[in-house]
Amino acid sequence: MPHILIVEDEAAIADTLVYALQAEGFATCWLSLGGAALERLAGEPFDLVILDVGLPDIGGFEVCKRLRRFSEVPLIFLTARSEEVDRVVGLEIGADDYVVKPFSPREVAARVKAILKRTAPRPLAGEGRPPAAATLRIDGQRYQAHYHDQLLNLTRHEFRLLQTLHGQPERVFSREQLLDALGVAAAAGYERSIDSHIKSLRAKLRQVAASAEPIQTHRGLGYSYNPER
Numbered sequence: 323m324p325h326i327l328i329v330e331d332e333a334a335i336a337d338t339l340v341y342a343l344q345a346e347g348f349a350t351c352w353l354s355l356g357g358a359a360l361e362r363l364a365g366e367p368f369d370l371v372i373l374d375v376g377l378p379d380i381g382g383f384e385v386c387k388r389l390r391r392f393s394e395v396p397l398i399f400l401t402a403r404s405e406e407v408d409r410v411v412g413l414e415i416g417a418d419d420y421v422v423k424p425f426s427p428r429e430v431a432a433r434v435k436a437i438l439k440r441t442a443p444r445p446l447a448g449e450g451r452p453p454a455a456a457t458l459r460i461d462g463q464r465y466q467a468h469y470h471d472q473l474l475n476l477t478r479h480e481f482r483l484l485q486t487l488h489g490q491p492e493r494v495f496s497r498e499q500l501l502d503a504l505g506v507a508a509a510a511g512y513e514r515s516i517d518s519h520i521k522s523l524r525a526k527l528r529q530v531a532a533s534a535e536p537i538q539t540h541r542g543l544g545y546s547y548n549p550e551r
């Protein structure tokens with residue numbers, strides 16, 4: 323059952339959303355403050371967030387910016403303002419959709435469904451290859467990776483790197499390709515940041531299985547994931 327977090331300070335609006343979403347089979351959680359929402363999101367996976375722009379403590383845009391430092395959970399903004407500029411700002415800082423009040427709760431529920439469908443994990447490229455050995459399981463929707471059945475505590479970038487490498491076992495990815503997978507524009511100096519992300523990722527894998535070294539360095543080329551190592 324997909325779990326939706328609603329962050330909205332007006333109880334009447336939150337109630338209509340809770341009702342409409344539960345009627346569609348979603349589990350809901352309602353919070354009225356941005357700070358509390360960030361805390362909750364840091365500790366618990368949600369499938370989607372509905373976020374009011376006008377919150378009494380931290381504005382919705384700021385909440386979204388802070389959220390994007392650690393999570394790519396799909397997000398819909400709610401706002402009383404209809405200016406185009408808000409819409410653009412909202413989408414630029416990482417929202418998936420935008421709903422202007424007053425709205426129809428059923429329409430919001432329909433948009434939630436559409437976004438979840440769009441963001442559901444897709445089969446990765448590199449067709450024809452069996453998935454890497456089940457020593458590593460990646461859940462792209464919940465941003466979780468289990469290695470030897472242990473949940474890894476990864477940063478967003480570490481998760482993306484691992485997901486990318488693991489998606490095409492033994493393929494050598496250049497640093498530039500990996501930056502691309504992180505959604506970071508290649509620029510002088512940035513490529514070295516891949517090395518430090520890989521270093522901390524390896525350390526986390528090693529904490530689970532000390533003798534395995536599934537991420538291989540290819541001198542002058544880049545990195546690959548090899549499930550046999």
Ligand code: CA
Pocket residue numbers: 330331332374375376377
């Ligand atoms: Ca509000």
